[in-house]
Amino acid sequence: MKLIRGNSFYFPAPVTIGGFMIEKELILFDTGNDDSSVRKAYRELDGVKIIAVLNTHSHADHCGGNSYIKRQFEAIVYAPELETSFIEQPILEPTYLYGASPVRELQNKFLLAKPSIVDHVIKSEERLEIMIGNRGYTFQPISLKGHAPNQYGYLTEDHIAYLGDALISSEMVAKHPLIFTYDVTDHYASLEKLKTLKADGYVIAHGGYYESIDLLISDNKNALDRTQDIILSSLSKGGLSFDGLHQILFDSYGMTENLSQNLLNRSVIRAHVKHLVDRGDVSLSVHKGCIMLLKST
Secondary structure, three states: OEEEEOOEEEEOOOOOEEEEEEOOEEEEEOOOOOHHHHHHHHOOOOOOEEEEEEOOOOOHHHHOOHHHHHHHHOOEEEEEOOHHHHHHOOOHHHHHHHOOOOOHHHOOOOOOOOOOOOOEEEOOOOOEEEEEOOEEEEEEEEEOOOOOOOOEEEEOOOOEEEOOOOOOOHHHHHHOOOOOOOOHHHHHHHHHHHHOOOOOEEEEOOOEEEOOOHHHHHHHHHHHHHHHHHHHHHHOOOOEEHHHHHHHHHHHHOOOOOHHHHHHHHHHHHHHHHHHHHHOOEEEEEEOOEEEEEEOO
16 A cells, blocks of 8 residues: 555555555445455555545446445445446446347446445535544545446545546557547547546546646547547448447457457447537448448538
8 A cells, every 4th residue: 555645545555555544444436347456455454454445436446346345344335426326236337338138248347247245426626524433524526427327526624536447548549549438429528527627636536646647638539539530430431330339449459359358349430429429420320230430521
């Protein structure tokens, strides 16, 4: 566990977990992919009790340790509205990706966390007060939709912002330029919002701790822009099916895919197309059972 400042910490890992600790009582920001992620995060903290979890969103690599923490510590879990449904009924994640009851291959820990109860549903950016010992500490929720339907970040009293997957590291953007997004329009809006967020430090799940996020915002926005440009350039040559567009992006980015990755990428592509349809740049039609994408004139 690494101290940032005051009572704000982070646990370096493939999926970084945040922490806010007063003496021997600890609040976590997300819980990693599974039980072992949480155990690794606090195993060096002798006698510490986890009293609460603030989930940023419902993806399995952010709430996979919730059930273990509830079982071990009876911690109180906070999560955003809508994301709560997926945390409590995680089968919804592979179901919406597959479009039906998911095949067994999709029922893995990366898409299907263990179900866990959410005690407090976050419905707005109204400040939260959580009692630690005999004092209430405030946490500022920050709406950061886009990567997930209703993702939130959290700002501590130390002015450290825990941003979940609102940003990913520049290294990961370079390696996986088709960055995951549920709603491209919201994603762009959240990136603009982050430009005005005043904090003294920032923690992202896929990247760790940063003192400045200006470059990250630019790199993440450029990744979205690049995919938009490839789609529009490809459609300027004629109509395409979703599968045809997927193949173009697959080749453009030099991707490799298993079934889970294919369905995640398919979802991202549809999010990009929805953004372009809403802008009036692209239209959809159905021809012989196939949805066709056409560039608007």
